Amino acid sequence: MIRRAWNWVFGKHPPRPPDPDRVTEAAWVPLWQSQMLTEELNAAGIPAAVNEEFSLHLTTYTREPMARIFVTEDRLADAEALIEALTGQRPKHRKL
Numbered sequence: 036m037i038r039r040a041w042n043w044v045f046g047k048h049p050p051r052p053p054d055p056d057r058v059t060e061a062a063w064v065p066l067w068q069s070q071m072l073t074e075e076l077n078a079a080g081i082p083a084a085v086n087e088e089f090s091l092h093l094t095t096y097t098r099e100p101m102a103r104i105f106v107t108e109d110r111l112a113d114a115e116a117l118i119e120a121l122t123g124q125r126p127k128h129r130k131l
Contacts, residue, residue: 053107053108053109054107054108054109055107055108055109056107057107057108058084058105058106058108059105059107059108059111060103060104060105060128061076061083061104061105061106061111061115061118061126062103062104062114062118062126063101063102063104063126063127063128063129064101064102064104064122064126065099065102066087066089066099066100066101066102068102068122069085069102069104070085072104072118072122073085075117075121076104076106076114076117076118079113079117081110081113081114082106082107082110083104083114084104084105085102085103085104086102086103086105087100087102088100088101088102088103101129103129104118
């Protein structure tokens with residue numbers, strides 16, 4: 036019991052499996068690409084939703100309106116692979 040507690044405290048616990056009820060970010064893309072990618076993901080059977088992130092202020096990370104694409108944890112790897120195949124580059128994630 037004590038060994039498991041120490042392993043949990045210091046990060047030696049096994050990773051939890053992907054949860055089909057939890058949502059996670061699959062990509063952070065320019066706004067003009069977001070609808071196209073979301074439609075392609077849904078057509079491939081990967082339920083996806085998009086959230087527009089628009090600010091009037093220019094940021095360090097981007098100079099244009101961006102959007103985040105969300106999928107469930109169990110479909111994250113498939114979504115990232117499809118986005119990479121469509122855009123030709125690995126999906127970016129928003130830095131907080």
